[in-house]
Amino acid sequence: MTSVYDFSARTIDGDEQKLSAYKGKTMLVVNVASKCGFTPQYTGLEALYEKFKDKGVVVLGFPCDQFGHQEPGDEAEIKNFCSLTYDVKFPLFAKIDVNGANTHPLYKYLKAQAKGLLGSESIKWNFTKFLVDAEGKVVTRYAPTDTPQKIEKDLAQLL
Numbered sequence: 001m002t003s004v005y006d007f008s009a010r011t012i013d014g015d016e017q018k019l020s021a022y023k024g025k026t027m028l029v030v031n032v033a034s035k036c037g038f039t040p041q042y043t044g045l046e047a048l049y050e051k052f053k054d055k056g057v058v059v060l061g062f063p064c065d066q067f068g069h070q071e072p073g074d075e076a077e078i079k080n081f082c083s084l085t086y087d088v089k090f091p092l093f094a095k096i097d098v099n100g101a102n103t104h105p106l107y108k109y110l111k112a113q114a115k116g117l118l119g120s121e122s123i124k125w126n127f128t129k130f131l132v133d134a135e136g137k138v139v140t141r142y143a144p145t146d147t148p149q150k151i152e153k154d155l156a157q158l159l
Helices: 041-055 076-084 105-113 146-158
Strands: 008-010 016-018 026-032 059-065 129-132 138-142
Touching: 008 041, 026 041, 026 105, 026 146, 041 059, 041 076, 041 146, 059 076, 105 138, 129 146
Parallel strands: 026 059
Antiparallel strands: 008 016, 026 129, 129 138
């Protein structure tokens, strides 16, 4: 696998989505959760998406329940929560694992391309973010504490 475009994932509505559909777009890939201290970042992620979507930016949200059982709902509940609470319009996907034996292949790739603190590949918590350029190459990895506002300047440089 040479880029994120080689992968696919199930959308929150249950359809298989090839990431090649986002070819030529800059992507911010985020493992999200509805009951996390970082959940308010949905506001900033949606703001980034709205500000830059016409310039070829897409935010991709991947719900994950591996950290403190902070994404307990099913896909319908997650979609409803994101829509009603944060008016999320960026693409959301079905719940996945980002660590362990059942790690989604996309996340295996992302983690190998952009390691975390001290070279670790493991995702430490919800709202870890990966910035991917318009060629499908992973540019950098952000910690959960890195806000969408902080990421905006890096994102703008890729456009």
